Amino acid sequence: MLGAGSWGTAFAQVLADGEATEKVTLWARREEVARGIAEEHRNPDYLTETVLPAKVTATTDPAAAVEGAELVVLAVPSQSLRANLEAWGSTIPREAIVVSLMKGIELGTGLRMSEVIEASGIERDRIVVVTGPNLSREIAQRQPAASVVAGTDHAAAERVAELVVQPYFRPYTQTDVVGAEIGGAVKNVIALAVGMAEGLGYGDNTKSSLITRGLAEITRLGQALGGEPATLMGLAGVGDLIATCMSPLSRNHRVGVALGRGVPVEEVLAVPHETAEGVKSCGAVVALAGRNGVSMPICEGVTAVVAGQATPEQLTTALMTRALKHERA
Numbered sequence: 001m002l003g004a005g006s007w008g009t010a011f012a013q014v015l016a017d018g019e020a021t022e023k024v025t026l027w028a029r030r031e032e033v034a035r036g037i038a039e040e041h042r043n044p045d046y047l048t049e050t051v052l053p054a055k056v057t058a059t060t061d062p063a064a065a066v067e068g069a070e071l072v073v074l075a076v077p078s079q080s081l082r083a084n085l086e087a088w089g090s091t092i093p094r095e096a097i098v099v100s101l102m103k104g105i106e107l108g109t110g111l112r113m114s115e116v117i118e119a120s121g122i123e124r125d126r127i128v129v130v131t132g133p134n135l136s137r138e139i140a141q142r143q144p145a146a147s148v149v150a151g152t153d154h155a156a157a158e159r160v161a162e163l164v165v166q167p168y169f170r171p172y173t174q175t176d177v178v179g180a181e182i183g184g185a186v187k188n189v190i191a192l193a194v195g196m197a198e199g200l201g202y203g204d205n206t207k208s209s210l211i212t213r214g215l216a217e218i219t220r221l222g223q224a225l226g227g228e229p230a231t232l233m234g235l236a237g238v239g240d241l242i243a244t245c246m247s248p249l250s251r252n253h254r255v256g257v258a259l260g261r262g263v264p265v266e267e268v269l270a271v272p273h274e275t276a277e278g279v280k281s282c283g284a285v286v287a288l289a290g291r292n293g294v295s296m297p298i299c300e301g302v303t304a305v306v307a308g309q310a311t312p313e314q315l316t317t318a319l320m321t322r323a324l325k326h327e328r329a
Contacts, residue, residue: 001073002062002084004028004037005275006046007101008075010136015071016053017166026058027065034058050140062088071163072096078104078113078185079280085120097156098122100129103184104277105284110291112181125153128160129177131184132235133243135250142168148236150174150181172235179227183218183237187244188252188278189285189299190214194245195256196305196312210298211245217296221285224292252278259305260312279306297322 001012004026016024028034036044037058041051059065066072072092076084081102092098102113111119114127132147139145149164149171151157161171174180190210197206218241219232231237244250255276258268269279282303289296301315310318 001026001075002065003075004033004043005075006136007134009043009047010140011073011101012056013052013140014164014166014169016055018163020163021055024056025065027062028058028060031060034060047137047140063091066091066093069093069096071099073099073101075101077275078102078277079107081113081116089120097160098127099160103188104281105185105288107284110284110288114177114181125156128157129180131180133239135243135247137249144168146170146235148172148174148180150177152177176228176231178225179222179231180236182222182225182227183232183240185281186218186221186285187241189282189302190241191244191250191252192256192278192302193298195253196260199257199260200312211241214298215241217298221289221294224294251276255279265306282306
């Protein structure tokens, strides 16, 4: 497990709860985090109240973390993935299935996370994506949740599903990696918009409208890139979108609320241990949409707010005064 943030920590528990799992080793950047997990079975920075299973240990040595692993799980911030793979990608065992937990689009290249992994030299059929409504705190509390396990090689996806299925964690396999990743990446941007609406004091009509029109944007982009609409009507699309947009546990939602209340972007981003992927990826999402001729006004407006080129109030006005159109146009 390369990455010891909230989702990486929760997913380590999911794996360790399985009878087929012998050991889960987390790689952490900082010695105090690795020591806390290894010695006290707690992550001192994330999900601090969660007592991890005895099977979970940790190290600051990436080579030691992946040595002999059947499964290597990547759980680092999306914009740092390429640099991390350049640093320790060669240590990943050649036969291991590589699982991506990241939900973002790479700045500059417009690549999805599985594409960044493939560009590092890992074969496509070894790459599996886990996505869906994955609020890490609820999963760490072993509350029932379902997720999508997507891979171009269905056998690899099925193997990952076998290892993560738990009484509280229900995986569904998929081969539509494009749709799964676009749903996971773009919903973070829509969640920022919904959070801004809440921060401005707007109610459920506003938030429901943003979620629904946000889904239309996600679906348009997913289809343009070769994803399947049915994927985006499922857990990787609608399911993840609802959870991320509506839950106070969602970092992107919380950041959006703060922006709606007038907190400057720099101040919001200065909060420790709070990586909101939507803030990092929104510009890449808009650029990717532009290259594919896809209209995404909500994502464009969020990007303008994050860049300091518009206020949340101006975003609302811009969306409400757009030219009239057919709902499915």
